[in-house]
Amino acid sequence: MLKIHQLHKSYAIGDSSLHVLKGIDLNVEEGEMVAIMGSSGSGKSTLLNIIGMLDEADSGEYILDELPIKNLTEKKAAVYRNKFLGFIFQSFNLINYKTALENVALPLYYQGLKRKERQEKALFHLGKVGLADWAKHLPKELSGGQKQRVAIARALAANPKLLLADEPTGALDTKTSYDIMAFIQQLNDEGKTILMVTHEEDIANMCKRIVRLRDGVIMEDKKVNQVRAEQYV
Amino acid sequence: MFKFLFDRDTWQEVFDSFSKNKLRSILTMVGVWWGILLLIGLLGSARGLENSFNRLFGSFATNSVFVWGQSTSKPFKGFQEGRQVSLSLTDAKKVEENVEGIEFLVPRNQNQASVVRNFLSGNFGINGDYPLLDQVQKKKLIHGRFINQNDIDDNKKVVVISEDAYKQLFEKDEMPIGEYIEINKINFKVIGMFENGNVNMGPTSDMHIPFTTFQQIYNQGDQIGWMMITGKPEYDIKQIEEDAKLLLKNLNKIHPKDKRAFGSFNLGKEFDKVTGFLIGMQFLTWFVGIATLIAGVFAIGNILLITVKERTKEIGVRRALGATPFEIKRQIVVEAVFLTIVAGLFGIITGGWILIGLDAAFGQGDDATIVNASVSIGVVFIALVILVILGTLIGLIPAFKATSVKPIEALREE
Numbered sequence: 209m210l211k212i213h214q215l216h217k218s219y220a221i222g223d224s225s226l227h228v229l230k231g232i233d234l235n236v237e238e239g240e241m242v243a244i245m246g247s248s249g250s251g252k253s254t255l256l257n258i259i260g261m262l263d264e265a266d267s268g269e270y271i272l273d274e275l276p277i278k279n280l281t282e283k284k285a286a287v288y289r290n291k292f293l294g295f296i297f298q299s300f301n302l303i304n305y306k307t308a309l310e311n312v313a314l315p316l317y318y319q320g321l322k323r324k325e326r327q328e329k330a331l332f333h334l335g336k337v338g339l340a341d342w343a344k345h346l347p348k349e350l351s352g353g354q355k356q357r358v359a360i361a362r363a364l365a366a367n368p369k370l371l372l373a374d375e376p377t378g379a380l381d382t383k384t385s386y387d388i389m390a391f392i393q394q395l396n397d398e399g400k401t402i403l404m405v406t407h408e409e410d411i412a413n414m415c416k417r418i419v420r421l422r423d424g425v426i427m428e429d430k431k432v433n434q435v436r437a438e439q440y441v
Numbered sequence: 442m443f444k445f446l447f448d449r450d451t452w453q454e455v456f457d458s459f460s461k462n463k464l465r466s467i468l469t470m471v472g473v474w475w476g477i478l479l480l481i482g483l484l485g486s487a488r489g490l491e492n493s494f495n496r497l498f499g500s501f502a503t504n505s506v507f508v509w510g511q512s513t514s515k516p517f518k519g520f521q522e523g524r525q526v527s528l529s530l531t532d533a534k535k536v537e538e539n540v541e542g543i544e545f546l547v548p549r550n551q552n553q554a555s556v557v558r559n560f561l562s563g564n565f566g567i568n569g570d571y572p573l574l575d576q577v578q579k580k581k582l583i584h585g586r587f588i589n590q591n592d593i594d595d596n597k598k599v600v601v602i603s604e605d606a607y608k609q610l611f612e613k614d615e616m617p618i619g620e621y622i623e624i625n626k627i628n629f630k631v632i633g634m635f636e637n638g639n640v641n642m643g644p645t646s647d648m649h650i651p652f653t654t655f656q657q658i659y660n661q662g663d664q665i666g667w668m669m670i671t672g673k674p675e676y677d678i679k680q681i682e683e684d685a686k687l688l689l690k691n692l693n694k695i696h697p698k699d700k701r702a703f704g705s706f707n708l709g710k711e712f713d714k715v716t717g718f719l720i721g722m723q724f725l726t727w728f729v730g731i732a733t734l735i736a737g738v739f740a741i742g743n744i745l746l747i748t749v750k751e752r753t754k755e756i757g758v759r760r761a762l763g764a765t766p767f768e769i770k771r772q773i774v775v776e777a778v779f780l781t782i783v784a785g786l787f788g789i790i791t792g793g794w795i796l797i798g799l800d801a802a803f804g805q806g807d808d809a810t811i812v813n814a815s816v817s818i819g820v821v822f823i824a825l826v827i828l829v830i831l832g833t834l835i836g837l838i839p840a841f842k843a844t845s846v847k848p849i850e851a852l853r854e855e
Contacts, residue, residue, distance in 0.1 A: 262849040282765065283765045287765070290763020297852070303755055306457060366763070
């Protein structure tokens, strides 16, 4: 469902330029759960941002679900992001003056759904992450784990083809991290394709495949035996 | 776009982002509020002053000129300089017939006389007048009527008195009509009483008696004191004044360049000066008001710009979730316009209060300096339209700023 061929990306830093991605080839099938690992500066976040259409590659091919992603206008990128992708961030990125329910309903708002429909769908997804009772609470009234679950509900709300997670457990303690991972694994079991960036080995081992990046190239790409997170919870 | 404006969610978003920081929103609005307040307050006061001037001139036909005789300053055709010039009814008739653009010409006479009634007496200005005077200098009659043609034809001994004269000669609540008063030892019957005007143009006019009666009792013959000339609206009163004077000089054998022979007071000219002053003041008011308004709107733009900077991350999140740049811009512009309109409405309301206050403080009574200080609804509407336009324009700056940052950069900001 996701094909990347010879992807290059450099950033201009002052007069010189930094070659961050030096020809990435990556194929992800539907239902996979892939961890992208690497030390900081290896280009893993850049890769995720390009996949998430938040950033654009200098050269190379990127095909998402048979659709070539190239030279997108901002408007088109926004529509594709809304339709195909769900984002989970390290720092949750909830809008702090909106309730949990409103946060989850936001992508649906940009889809142009009617208010009532949005609320119903958002409540359904909040229920799925076990936070239906917290619908009217503001983010500041929620714990870190709860915030991330609201963020996951928000990522799921638009029913995306691909879930992109940037260090989803980076801001959480170990127990809560496993809690969140158990939930993400459950989503994968239900058939969602998931791509996550992490630098924690234990979290990576809870995925089904690990791609290791170093200095902008793929060092290793292997399937692993998934460690189930439930056993730690 | 219209559907968007009536969408509950649009306003939910606007209110959310304001309730998030009430203090900032209020401070933002102060600038525009102040601008509108000044505009309304100043325009209303200017209108009030204008009204009070209009009331002063109100009883007069403003395109009028008064002409009277003085003494010559140049020898001419055998006459020496310093000759006393007096106008006559014949002069008046000639002027009326030959000068172009005259609507009315009223010859008048005046004298001071002591007036006695029972044990009360006073010294008053007595005018000999034609009924036509009422056309040029409208008298507001409280009781009775003004002089009519019958009074003129029969040299009737009737008098129309002012309210002031009434107060001096009559007891309180006494009905003056039909009573007799003694002017120069001759009995006159009171037929009317008029309200005192705000200003007296020319000599004091306490009492009016028929012109012909005046001629008779003062033995005036053909002479008149002065004439009031009112021009037709489409004619320039200054031109009429010049033409009339030239003709009068001709008739009275006076040097055409003699400047002193006839005195005159051109009400039209004076009125133009006041009108010019009022127009200047209105222009100044608009200028100050709109300049302040623009400053206020810029303050809104400025604060929104800071707000956008603060909200970079939020905007990044929204775009990651699928908000198009247009939707982001639209939201920010709506916020800007909403802020300006709310601030503007507050300004209009408080401006109205100020006008009410001004009216209470300075607008009461006959000699009020500010009469009916008000702003027309059209002006309010124009101000609102200007606000919407300025708000939109100023909102565009932060809106473009907000979408100029790539979502990835916005998200990276911690």
